Amino acid sequence: MKIGQLAKSSGISSSTLRYYEQQGLIQASSRSGSNYRQYTEQDLSTAKFIKRCRDTGFSLEEVSELLSIRADKANYVCEDAKQIAEQKILDVESKIQQMQQLLNTLHQLSDACCGGVESAEFCRILDTLEADSSANKENNQ
Amino acid sequence: MKIGQLAKSSGISSSTLRYYEQQGLIQASSRSGSNYRQYTEQDLSTAKFIKRCRDTGFSLEEVSELLSIRADKANYVCEDAKQIAEQKILDVESKIQQMQQLLNTLHQLSDACCGGVESAEFCRILDTLEADSSANKENNQ
DNA sequence: CTTGACCTTAAAGTTAACTCTAAGGTTTAT
DNA sequence: ATAAACCTTAGAGTTAACTTTAAGGTCAAG
Incomplete structure (x- = not known):
């Protein structure tokens, strides 16, 4: 074809x-x-x-590795394939954790604000994002 | 400075x-x-x-919006700021869900494999990734 | 015999959010 | 007075995984 x-x-x-x-x-x-x-x-x-x-969820590079194993199964062992999967699991778990952390921060942010049609003059979201306060969870990498 | x-x-x-x-x-x-x-x-x-x-977790574009509000609070309302936060929450939640889905698939994959030093000839990971079987959860976007 | 749907390649564009490079000007300390 | 440590700009490079473009060749139908 x-x-x-x-x-x-x-x-x-x-x-x-x-x-x-x-x-x-x-x-x-x-x-x-x-x-x-x-x-x-x-x-x-x-x-x-x-x-x-x-x-x-595998990257092209990971797909390459999997294809190598697939193309020459006799010369690879289950361990080889499973290792790729487990590494990926760790990656994804770590990303999920980061995002959960982010979500918490965002919820705190959102919950602090009334969300009404009041002037943003005293908006708690803006206040919280000002750097002088505490609660900085260091979401850096 | x-x-x-x-x-x-x-x-x-x-x-x-x-x-x-x-x-x-x-x-x-x-x-x-x-x-x-x-x-x-x-x-x-x-x-x-x-x-x-x-x-x-805000993008530069979102930061721009937040800066606009911050710079001119009198002409914005809490709703404006909160909307940005809530939208972000939805985004992050959706991404987390996707990753959870991915994680499930990966766990299924990993769990199916012995992970030993047996030849990959009958590796369940490779088998599962072959397209003939079912269980395709459509992780597309 | 020409129209439209396919196919080819190489190269550039896309996205986000930077980082780096080159080529040069300024400031500060010794 | 000179070296180190700063500063300037414009523009290119980075990452991943594509998509698009340009310029052209092929094929089947009517």
């Missing part, structure tokens, strides 16, 4: 597929006489695998 | 302060004879306000 068909079947756009090729994630099995990329059903499986990985 | 001093006092680097100026967030009150930016204590307050906003 040609790239447009692969795009439709895999849910990855043609230009993204070309980009992935450039990034070394997937190659066309061959080229037609007119230099069109030609893909096989196997390529479609690979494309779908990539799509799944992306939907699962 | 000069930009380096403001940078130290506010926790925003000099180049970032210049960038913020370019983005319309903060201006030097004046320029010295040698064209150096000169900042006042008021400017420092503004810089700290911006820092607080950023640490609280």
Whole structure:
């Protein structure tokens, strides 16, 4: 099949597929006489695998690693694959924690304000964002 | 004070302060004879306000809005400020939900795999990422 | 035989929020 | 008087993962 068909079947756009090729994630099995990329059903499986990985939150770099393992299972062990997943879990957990922290701060901010049509002259949100007060939780990285 | 001093006092680097100026967030009150930016204590307050906003998760665009309100409180109401905070809360909550969803998927993935030094031949992670199976939660946007 | 839908490449644009570089001017301390 | 530590600008580079553009080649239908 040609790239447009692969795009439709895999849910990855043609230009993204070309980009992935450039990034070394997937190659066309061959080229037609007119230099069109030609893909096989196997390529479609690979494309779908990539799509799944992306939907699962893996970066292109991680997808690359997973593809390497997938392409040569005999020379890898479960540990290799699981390690990638676990690292990702740690990443996501850490991001969630950060965002939870942020959410707390935001709630404090919002809750402090009446939200009415009173002049913002004494708005607690603005006051809280002024640096003189305390309660700075250091959301830096 | 000069930009380096403001940078130290506010926790925003000099180049970032210049960038913020370019983005319309903060201006030097004046320029010295040698064209150096000169900042006042008021400017420092503004810089700290911006820092607080950023640490609280607001985008530069949102910070701009907050600065507008802050600069002209009489012509804004609490509602205006609170709206920004509440919108941000919704954004963050939505992102957290997405990440939680992702985390679930990742846990399923990880839990399915023994993680041992067995060949990856039958690794459940790879199997799960193959597109033929079900359980696709559509983590697309 | 031409229109429209496809395909090709290389390169630039997008987003956000910076950071860095180059090439130079100023200030301060010794 | 000279070196270090500051300051200036404009513009380019960074990151990730694409998307868009330009300029062109191919193919099937009517």
